[in-house]
Amino acid sequence: MRRQFFWLMLVLVMPWLVACGAGTPTGSEPTTDAYGGEAAVTDDGVDRARLARELYFYNWSDYINPEILTQFEEEYGVRVIVDIFDSNEDMIAKIRAGNSGYDVVAPSDYAVQIMALDDLVAPLDRTLVPNMQYLDPGLLNKYFDPDNAISLPYLYGLTGIAYNRTFFPEGITSWAVLFDPAQLPDLRGRFSMLDDERETPGAVLKYLGASINATDPAVLAQVEAILLAQKPFLASYNSSDVNRRLASEEFILAHAWSGAAMQARTGLGDEFSGNPNIEFVIPDEGGAIWMDNLVILRESPNAYTAHVFINFLLRPDVAAANADYVGYLTPNEAAIPLLSQEVRDLYAAGFAPDDAMLERLEWIERDEDSVVFTELWTRVKGQ
Ligand code: N2P
Numbered sequence: 424m425r426r427q428f429f430w431l432m433l434v435l436v437m438p439w440l441v442a443c444g445a446g447t448p449t450g451s452e453p454t455t456d457a458y459g460g461e462a463a464v465t466d467d468g469v470d471r472a473r474l475a476r477e478l479y480f481y482n483w484s485d486y487i488n489p490e491i492l493t494q495f496e497e498e499y500g501v502r503v504i505v506d507i508f509d510s511n512e513d514m515i516a517k518i519r520a521g522n523s524g525y526d527v528v529a530p531s532d533y534a535v536q537i538m539a540l541d542d543l544v545a546p547l548d549r550t551l552v553p554n555m556q557y558l559d560p561g562l563l564n565k566y567f568d569p570d571n572a573i574s575l576p577y578l579y580g581l582t583g584i585a586y587n588r589t590f591f592p593e594g595i596t597s598w599a600v601l602f603d604p605a606q607l608p609d610l611r612g613r614f615s616m617l618d619d620e621r622e623t624p625g626a627v628l629k630y631l632g633a634s635i636n637a638t639d640p641a642v643l644a645q646v647e648a649i650l651l652a653q654k655p656f657l658a659s660y661n662s663s664d665v666n667r668r669l670a671s672e673e674f675i676l677a678h679a680w681s682g683a684a685m686q687a688r689t690g691l692g693d694e695f696s697g698n699p700n701i702e703f704v705i706p707d708e709g710g711a712i713w714m715d716n717l718v719i720l721r722e723s724p725n726a727y728t729a730h731v732f733i734n735f736l737l738r739p740d741v742a743a744a745n746a747d748y749v750g751y752l753t754p755n756e757a758a759i760p761l762l763s764q765e766v767r768d769l770y771a772a773g774f775a776p777d778d779a780m781l782e783r784l785e786w787i788e789r790d791e792d793s794v795v796f797t798e799l800w801t802r803v804k805g806q
Contacts, residue, residue, distance in 0.1 A: 468553070469499065475725040478732055480505045481514060481525040483715065484663050485683070485691055486578070488748035491741050498735075501728055509662040510619050511537075512797070518543050518720065526723040527732060529715045533621070533789040535567045535574045544573045544718045551730035554737035557757040562714060566788065575733060576754035578682070578746065579714035581776060581784060582622055583705040585669055585684035586676035587698065598630035598706045601678060602649050607656040615668070616653070616678040618660035620800035621787045622711060623650065626678055629709045635785040638792040643799055650803045660804070666691065670698045679703070685750030685774050689765065692748060703774050709783035712776065714754065750774065 463472035480487075484507045492503045506525065508514040511534035517523055519541060530538055538544045549555065555563075555575055568574045586595050600606055601614065616623050625635040627646040637643070658674060668674040669687035679687075681703055690697030717736065719729040735741055743761035746753035750766065752775055753759065769775075776784060 469731050470727075471500070473727045474499055474501055474731065475728040476500070477502045477504060478527065478725055478728050479503075479525045480732070481508060481517075481523070481528045483507070483529060484509055485666060485686060485694070486529070486715075486749055486751075488745045489692070490748075491736075491744055494741070495732065495735050499731060501732070503732065512620055515541075515543075521722065523720065523722070525720055526725045526729045528718050528720060529577050530574075530718060531713050531715050531787070532565065532567045533787045533793075535716055535718065536789045538718065539568070539573060543721055545721045545723065545726055546572055547575065547719065547733075548726075548730060551727070552734045552737065554734050554739075557737060557739050557742070557755050559754050559756045562754040565714070566786070568716070574716035574718045575737065577715045577717045577736065578749065578751040579712070579754055580751040581681040581703075581705060581780075582617070582626070582711035582713065583679070583681065583684075583703060584676060585665070585679035585687060585701055585703050587669065587672060587700045588702050589700050590675040594702070595676070595704050596707050598626060598708055600676065602627060602630050602653060604652055607653060610675070611656045612658050613673075613675045614657065614677055615659050615661040615665055615674055616657060617665075617680075618662045620796050621793075623660070623678065623803075624796055624799055625711055625787060629706070629711075629785070632708060635709075635711055636788050636790075638790075638795050640795075643795060647799055647803060651806055654803070654806065667695050669701055670695055672698065680751075681774050682749050682751030685766075685769055688769065688774075689750065705773075705776070705780050705783060707783070709785060712781070712784035712786055 464470045478501055480503050482505050487505060492505070496502050508517070511531050514528065514530065515534060515537055518525070518528065518538070552575065558576055562576050562579065563571055584595055584601065601616070624646050627649050628635050628637055628642070631642065631645060633642050661668070665674065665677045665679050666683040666686040669677055669684070670690065684701060684703035688697050688699065688701040717733045719726055723729055736745070737755060739755055739757035739761060742753050742755035742758035746758060747763050747766050
Protein backbone atom coordinates (compact mmCIF):
# COMPACT_ATOMS: atom_id res chain seq x y z
CA MET A 424 0.00 0.00 0.00
CA ARG A 425 2.77 2.43 0.96
CA ARG A 426 4.68 1.53 -2.20
CA GLN A 427 1.65 2.29 -4.36
CA PHE A 428 1.33 5.68 -2.70
CA PHE A 429 4.98 6.45 -3.53
CA TRP A 430 4.49 5.70 -7.21
CA LEU A 431 1.29 7.74 -7.33
CA MET A 432 3.10 10.73 -5.82
CA LEU A 433 5.96 10.36 -8.29
CA VAL A 434 3.58 10.41 -11.26
CA LEU A 435 1.93 13.51 -9.84
CA VAL A 436 5.09 15.52 -9.15
CA MET A 437 6.94 14.54 -12.35
CA PRO A 438 5.51 17.33 -14.54
CA TRP A 439 6.40 19.81 -11.82
CA LEU A 440 9.99 18.55 -11.66
CA VAL A 441 10.26 18.90 -15.42
CA ALA A 442 8.90 22.45 -15.29
CA CYS A 443 11.59 23.35 -12.80
CA GLY A 444 14.23 22.21 -15.23
CA ALA A 445 15.14 19.03 -13.37
CA GLY A 446 14.21 17.00 -16.40
CA THR A 447 15.80 19.30 -18.96
CA PRO A 448 18.03 17.31 -21.24
CA THR A 449 21.62 18.48 -21.45
CA GLY A 450 23.24 19.69 -24.66
CA SER A 451 21.25 21.07 -27.56
CA GLU A 452 17.52 21.53 -27.42
CA PRO A 453 15.32 18.54 -28.22
CA THR A 454 13.44 18.76 -31.49
CA THR A 455 10.31 17.37 -29.89
CA ASP A 456 9.25 18.09 -26.40
CA ALA A 457 8.97 14.64 -24.87
CA TYR A 458 7.82 16.03 -21.55
CA GLY A 459 4.75 17.86 -22.77
CA GLY A 460 5.68 21.49 -23.48
CA GLU A 461 2.68 22.91 -21.65
CA ALA A 462 4.02 22.05 -18.23
CA ALA A 463 7.33 23.89 -18.80
CA VAL A 464 5.93 27.11 -20.25
CA THR A 465 6.23 30.02 -17.81
CA ASP A 466 4.48 33.37 -17.68
CA ASP A 467 6.78 34.87 -20.30
CA GLY A 468 5.71 32.14 -22.74
CA VAL A 469 9.15 30.55 -22.74
CA ASP A 470 9.29 26.77 -22.62
CA ARG A 471 12.25 26.16 -20.34
CA ALA A 472 12.43 22.52 -21.32
CA ARG A 473 13.27 23.49 -24.89
CA LEU A 474 16.20 25.77 -24.03
CA ALA A 475 19.75 24.81 -24.84
CA ARG A 476 22.38 25.23 -22.13
CA GLU A 477 24.60 27.45 -24.28
CA LEU A 478 24.14 29.83 -27.16
CA TYR A 479 26.90 31.19 -29.42
CA PHE A 480 26.55 34.84 -30.46
CA TYR A 481 28.88 36.13 -33.19
CA ASN A 482 28.98 39.90 -32.71
CA TRP A 483 31.03 43.03 -33.38
CA SER A 484 33.63 44.04 -30.77
CA ASP A 485 32.52 46.18 -27.81
CA TYR A 486 28.96 45.74 -28.94
CA ILE A 487 27.06 44.25 -26.02
CA ASN A 488 26.73 45.11 -22.35
CA PRO A 489 28.16 42.10 -20.48
CA GLU A 490 25.63 42.64 -17.68
CA ILE A 491 22.71 41.76 -19.92
CA LEU A 492 24.39 38.44 -20.74
CA THR A 493 24.62 37.71 -17.02
CA GLN A 494 20.99 38.69 -16.65
CA PHE A 495 19.96 36.37 -19.49
CA GLU A 496 21.82 33.50 -17.87
CA GLU A 497 20.19 34.24 -14.53
CA GLU A 498 16.72 34.40 -16.02
CA TYR A 499 16.91 31.49 -18.44
CA GLY A 500 19.87 29.36 -17.39
CA VAL A 501 21.44 29.80 -20.83
CA ARG A 502 25.08 30.86 -21.06
CA VAL A 503 25.77 33.07 -24.06
CA ILE A 504 29.26 32.83 -25.47
CA VAL A 505 30.23 35.86 -27.55
CA ASP A 506 32.80 35.72 -30.31
CA ILE A 507 33.98 38.82 -32.10
CA PHE A 508 34.37 39.99 -35.70
CA ASP A 509 35.28 43.42 -37.03
CA SER A 510 33.93 43.37 -40.56
CA ASN A 511 30.93 41.91 -42.33
CA GLU A 512 33.20 40.30 -44.89
CA ASP A 513 35.28 38.42 -42.27
CA MET A 514 32.08 37.29 -40.58
CA ILE A 515 30.48 36.08 -43.82
CA ALA A 516 33.63 34.18 -44.84
CA LYS A 517 33.52 32.28 -41.56
CA ILE A 518 29.81 31.47 -41.83
CA ARG A 519 30.09 30.46 -45.48
CA ALA A 520 32.75 27.91 -44.60
CA GLY A 521 30.08 26.05 -42.60
CA ASN A 522 30.04 24.50 -39.12
CA SER A 523 30.79 27.85 -37.54
CA GLY A 524 29.14 26.77 -34.30
CA TYR A 525 27.34 30.12 -34.02
CA ASP A 526 23.63 30.46 -33.47
CA VAL A 527 22.95 34.22 -33.61
CA VAL A 528 24.92 36.72 -35.72
CA ALA A 529 24.75 40.53 -36.11
CA PRO A 530 25.27 41.41 -39.80
CA SER A 531 24.86 44.96 -41.07
CA ASP A 532 22.09 45.82 -43.53
CA TYR A 533 23.84 45.01 -46.82
CA ALA A 534 25.40 41.90 -45.23
CA VAL A 535 21.90 40.59 -44.45
CA GLN A 536 21.31 40.79 -48.21
CA ILE A 537 24.47 38.79 -48.90
CA MET A 538 23.67 36.16 -46.27
CA ALA A 539 20.14 35.79 -47.62
CA LEU A 540 21.42 35.26 -51.15
CA ASP A 541 23.75 32.56 -49.84
CA ASP A 542 20.90 30.98 -47.87
CA LEU A 543 22.87 31.18 -44.62
CA VAL A 544 20.04 32.47 -42.45
CA ALA A 545 16.91 30.82 -41.01
CA PRO A 546 13.42 32.35 -41.19
CA LEU A 547 12.24 34.05 -38.02
CA ASP A 548 9.21 32.81 -36.13
CA ARG A 549 7.43 36.02 -35.16
CA THR A 550 5.33 34.30 -32.55
CA LEU A 551 8.54 33.81 -30.56
CA VAL A 552 9.64 37.47 -30.73
CA PRO A 553 6.64 39.47 -29.45
CA ASN A 554 8.99 42.23 -28.27
CA MET A 555 9.46 43.28 -31.87
CA GLN A 556 6.37 45.40 -31.16
CA TYR A 557 8.74 47.88 -29.45
CA LEU A 558 10.84 48.49 -32.56
CA ASP A 559 10.64 51.78 -34.44
CA PRO A 560 8.47 51.03 -37.51
CA GLY A 561 10.72 53.37 -39.49
CA LEU A 562 13.56 50.89 -39.00
CA LEU A 563 11.57 47.81 -39.99
CA ASN A 564 10.95 46.44 -43.48
CA LYS A 565 14.12 48.03 -44.84
CA TYR A 566 15.50 47.31 -48.30
CA PHE A 567 17.77 44.50 -47.13
CA ASP A 568 14.93 42.41 -45.62
CA PRO A 569 11.63 43.96 -46.75
CA ASP A 570 9.36 41.88 -44.48
CA ASN A 571 11.82 41.24 -41.66
CA ALA A 572 11.53 37.61 -42.60
CA ILE A 573 15.06 36.79 -41.44
CA SER A 574 16.35 39.73 -39.41
CA LEU A 575 15.39 42.18 -36.68
CA PRO A 576 17.20 45.42 -35.80
CA TYR A 577 19.85 45.22 -33.06
CA LEU A 578 21.59 48.61 -33.00
CA TYR A 579 22.22 51.31 -35.57
CA GLY A 580 24.66 54.14 -35.98
CA LEU A 581 26.58 56.54 -38.16
CA THR A 582 29.99 56.65 -39.73
CA GLY A 583 31.90 59.91 -39.67
CA ILE A 584 34.98 61.40 -38.01
CA ALA A 585 35.85 61.15 -34.32
CA TYR A 586 38.43 63.71 -33.21
CA ASN A 587 40.06 65.23 -30.18
CA ARG A 588 39.02 68.86 -29.92
CA THR A 589 42.22 69.94 -28.19
CA PHE A 590 44.02 69.21 -31.47
CA PHE A 591 41.24 70.64 -33.67
CA PRO A 592 39.93 73.62 -31.71
CA GLU A 593 38.10 74.95 -34.79
CA GLY A 594 36.25 71.66 -35.21
CA ILE A 595 36.12 69.56 -38.38
CA THR A 596 33.61 69.98 -41.18
CA SER A 597 35.10 68.14 -44.16
CA TRP A 598 36.57 64.76 -45.09
CA ALA A 599 39.44 66.82 -46.54
CA VAL A 600 41.14 66.56 -43.14
CA LEU A 601 41.66 62.86 -43.94
CA PHE A 602 42.09 62.95 -47.71
CA ASP A 603 43.67 66.26 -48.74
CA PRO A 604 47.41 65.53 -49.24
CA ALA A 605 48.27 69.04 -48.02
CA GLN A 606 46.72 68.35 -44.60
CA LEU A 607 48.10 64.87 -44.02
CA PRO A 608 51.78 65.46 -43.07
CA ASP A 609 50.78 67.05 -39.74
CA LEU A 610 48.75 64.00 -38.82
CA ARG A 611 51.29 61.34 -39.70
CA GLY A 612 50.80 58.24 -37.56
CA ARG A 613 48.09 59.85 -35.42
CA PHE A 614 44.95 58.66 -37.20
CA SER A 615 43.24 55.56 -38.49
CA MET A 616 40.66 54.61 -41.09
CA LEU A 617 38.17 51.78 -40.67
CA ASP A 618 39.40 48.44 -41.94
CA ASP A 619 36.36 47.97 -44.11
CA GLU A 620 35.88 47.39 -47.82
CA ARG A 621 32.64 49.39 -47.99
CA GLU A 622 33.08 52.04 -45.29
CA THR A 623 36.54 53.23 -46.28
CA PRO A 624 36.09 53.64 -50.04
CA GLY A 625 32.62 54.92 -49.05
CA ALA A 626 34.11 57.81 -47.07
CA VAL A 627 36.18 58.84 -50.11
CA LEU A 628 33.12 58.60 -52.32
CA LYS A 629 31.28 61.00 -50.01
CA TYR A 630 34.34 63.33 -50.06
CA LEU A 631 34.13 63.33 -53.87
CA GLY A 632 30.42 64.11 -53.79
CA ALA A 633 29.46 60.70 -55.16
CA SER A 634 27.04 58.08 -53.83
CA ILE A 635 28.48 55.70 -51.26
CA ASN A 636 27.29 52.94 -53.60
CA ALA A 637 28.86 54.33 -56.81
CA THR A 638 30.66 51.71 -58.87
CA ASP A 639 31.58 53.86 -61.87
CA PRO A 640 35.16 52.81 -62.76
CA ALA A 641 36.40 56.39 -63.30
CA VAL A 642 35.19 57.45 -59.84
CA LEU A 643 36.58 54.34 -58.19
CA ALA A 644 39.96 54.95 -59.82
CA GLN A 645 39.99 58.34 -58.07
CA VAL A 646 38.97 56.71 -54.79
CA GLU A 647 41.80 54.24 -55.07
CA ALA A 648 44.36 56.95 -55.83
CA ILE A 649 43.22 58.97 -52.80
CA LEU A 650 43.43 55.98 -50.47
CA LEU A 651 46.90 55.07 -51.76
CA ALA A 652 48.11 58.64 -51.30
CA GLN A 653 46.77 58.65 -47.74
CA LYS A 654 48.23 55.29 -46.76
CA PRO A 655 51.81 56.38 -45.92
CA PHE A 656 50.46 58.81 -43.29
CA LEU A 657 48.01 56.39 -41.72
CA ALA A 658 48.67 54.71 -38.36
CA SER A 659 46.51 51.75 -39.38
CA TYR A 660 43.29 50.51 -40.83
CA ASN A 661 41.48 49.78 -37.62
CA SER A 662 37.93 48.71 -36.80
CA SER A 663 38.66 47.03 -33.50
CA ASP A 664 40.10 49.38 -30.87
CA VAL A 665 39.80 52.89 -32.29
CA ASN A 666 37.77 53.72 -29.15
CA ARG A 667 40.72 52.90 -26.87
CA ARG A 668 43.34 54.61 -29.05
CA LEU A 669 41.29 57.80 -29.26
CA ALA A 670 40.69 57.79 -25.52
CA SER A 671 44.42 57.41 -24.83
CA GLU A 672 45.26 60.15 -27.42
CA GLU A 673 47.46 57.79 -29.41
CA PHE A 674 45.09 58.83 -32.22
CA ILE A 675 43.91 62.42 -32.51
CA LEU A 676 41.30 61.61 -35.13
CA ALA A 677 39.78 58.61 -36.82
CA HIS A 678 37.28 57.49 -39.39
CA ALA A 679 34.90 55.94 -36.89
CA TRP A 680 31.49 54.60 -35.98
CA SER A 681 29.41 56.87 -33.77
CA GLY A 682 29.28 54.46 -30.84
CA ALA A 683 33.03 53.84 -30.89
CA ALA A 684 33.41 57.62 -30.71
CA MET A 685 30.98 57.78 -27.79
CA GLN A 686 32.92 55.02 -26.03
CA ALA A 687 36.13 57.02 -26.54
CA ARG A 688 34.37 59.99 -24.98
CA THR A 689 32.70 58.32 -21.99
CA GLY A 690 34.72 55.14 -21.53
CA LEU A 691 33.40 51.62 -21.68
CA GLY A 692 32.36 49.94 -18.43
CA ASP A 693 35.38 48.35 -16.75
CA GLU A 694 37.25 48.24 -20.05
CA PHE A 695 38.79 51.71 -20.24
CA SER A 696 38.05 55.26 -19.17
CA GLY A 697 36.89 58.01 -21.50
CA ASN A 698 38.38 61.22 -22.82
CA PRO A 699 36.04 64.22 -22.51
CA ASN A 700 37.68 65.93 -25.52
CA ILE A 701 36.41 63.45 -28.09
CA GLU A 702 33.85 64.78 -30.57
CA PHE A 703 32.04 63.12 -33.45
CA VAL A 704 31.03 64.77 -36.71
CA ILE A 705 29.36 63.86 -39.97
CA PRO A 706 31.28 66.03 -42.45
CA ASP A 707 29.38 68.43 -44.68
CA GLU A 708 29.88 66.09 -47.67
CA GLY A 709 27.95 63.37 -45.82
CA GLY A 710 28.56 59.99 -44.26
CA ALA A 711 27.01 56.58 -43.71
CA ILE A 712 24.05 55.40 -41.69
CA TRP A 713 23.75 51.69 -41.06
CA MET A 714 21.99 49.16 -38.92
CA ASP A 715 23.16 45.86 -37.51
CA ASN A 716 20.61 43.10 -37.21
CA LEU A 717 20.00 39.88 -35.36
CA VAL A 718 19.76 36.77 -37.50
CA ILE A 719 19.66 33.06 -36.69
CA LEU A 720 21.92 30.85 -38.75
CA ARG A 721 20.35 28.10 -40.79
CA GLU A 722 22.94 25.72 -39.38
CA SER A 723 22.04 26.55 -35.77
CA PRO A 724 20.62 23.58 -33.86
CA ASN A 725 19.31 26.01 -31.21
CA ALA A 726 16.78 28.06 -33.12
CA TYR A 727 14.27 28.09 -30.26
CA THR A 728 16.83 29.36 -27.74
CA ALA A 729 18.07 31.86 -30.32
CA HIS A 730 14.56 33.32 -30.64
CA VAL A 731 14.29 33.57 -26.85
CA PHE A 732 17.62 35.43 -26.76
CA ILE A 733 16.59 37.81 -29.54
CA ASN A 734 13.29 38.49 -27.81
CA PHE A 735 15.21 39.22 -24.61
CA LEU A 736 17.47 41.71 -26.43
CA LEU A 737 14.33 43.45 -27.72
CA ARG A 738 12.91 43.95 -24.23
CA PRO A 739 12.90 47.73 -23.66
CA ASP A 740 14.82 47.61 -20.35
CA VAL A 741 17.43 45.29 -21.83
CA ALA A 742 17.75 47.31 -25.06
CA ALA A 743 18.20 50.49 -23.01
CA ALA A 744 20.87 48.94 -20.76
CA ASN A 745 22.66 47.79 -23.90
CA ALA A 746 22.49 51.10 -25.78
CA ASP A 747 23.54 53.01 -22.66
CA TYR A 748 26.63 50.84 -22.45
CA VAL A 749 27.72 50.72 -26.10
CA GLY A 750 26.72 54.27 -27.11
CA TYR A 751 25.15 53.26 -30.40
CA LEU A 752 21.52 53.98 -31.24
CA THR A 753 18.71 51.71 -30.20
CA PRO A 754 16.00 50.93 -32.74
CA ASN A 755 13.76 50.16 -29.76
CA GLU A 756 11.33 53.07 -29.35
CA ALA A 757 10.20 51.95 -25.92
CA ALA A 758 13.84 51.88 -24.74
CA ILE A 759 14.58 55.52 -25.58
CA PRO A 760 12.85 57.05 -22.52
CA LEU A 761 14.85 54.62 -20.36
CA LEU A 762 18.26 55.80 -21.59
CA SER A 763 20.54 57.72 -19.26
CA GLN A 764 20.58 61.50 -19.45
CA GLU A 765 24.30 61.44 -20.29
CA VAL A 766 23.76 59.33 -23.39
CA ARG A 767 20.76 61.37 -24.48
CA ASP A 768 22.76 64.59 -24.12
CA LEU A 769 25.54 63.14 -26.28
CA TYR A 770 23.01 62.02 -28.89
CA ALA A 771 21.87 65.65 -29.00
CA ALA A 772 25.50 66.77 -29.33
CA GLY A 773 26.02 64.96 -32.65
CA PHE A 774 26.37 61.31 -31.69
CA ALA A 775 22.88 60.73 -33.11
CA PRO A 776 21.45 62.29 -36.27
CA ASP A 777 19.16 65.29 -36.33
CA ASP A 778 17.02 66.04 -39.39
CA ALA A 779 19.70 68.09 -41.13
CA MET A 780 22.27 65.35 -40.59
CA LEU A 781 19.91 62.64 -41.84
CA GLU A 782 19.77 64.37 -45.20
CA ARG A 783 23.47 63.81 -45.77
CA LEU A 784 23.60 60.20 -44.61
CA GLU A 785 23.45 57.27 -47.00
CA TRP A 786 22.88 53.53 -46.53
CA ILE A 787 25.37 51.08 -47.99
CA GLU A 788 23.68 48.69 -50.40
CA ARG A 789 24.83 45.62 -52.19
CA ASP A 790 24.17 44.84 -55.86
CA GLU A 791 25.73 42.68 -58.54
CA ASP A 792 28.49 45.26 -59.12
CA SER A 793 29.56 45.44 -55.46
CA VAL A 794 32.42 43.00 -56.04
CA VAL A 795 34.41 45.97 -57.34
CA PHE A 796 34.73 47.14 -53.72
CA THR A 797 36.30 43.83 -52.69
CA GLU A 798 38.75 44.13 -55.58
CA LEU A 799 39.60 47.76 -54.86
CA TRP A 800 40.07 47.06 -51.17
CA THR A 801 42.31 44.04 -51.83
CA ARG A 802 44.54 46.21 -54.02
CA VAL A 803 44.66 49.08 -51.52
CA LYS A 804 45.45 46.82 -48.57
CA GLY A 805 48.00 44.88 -50.60
CA GLN A 806 50.04 47.93 -51.65
C1 N2P B 1 31.11 48.04 -32.95
C2 N2P B 1 30.93 47.95 -34.39
C3 N2P B 1 29.77 48.66 -34.91
C4 N2P B 1 29.21 48.00 -36.06
N1 N2P B 1 32.49 47.96 -32.60
C5 N2P B 1 29.33 48.68 -37.34
N2 N2P B 1 28.39 48.20 -38.21
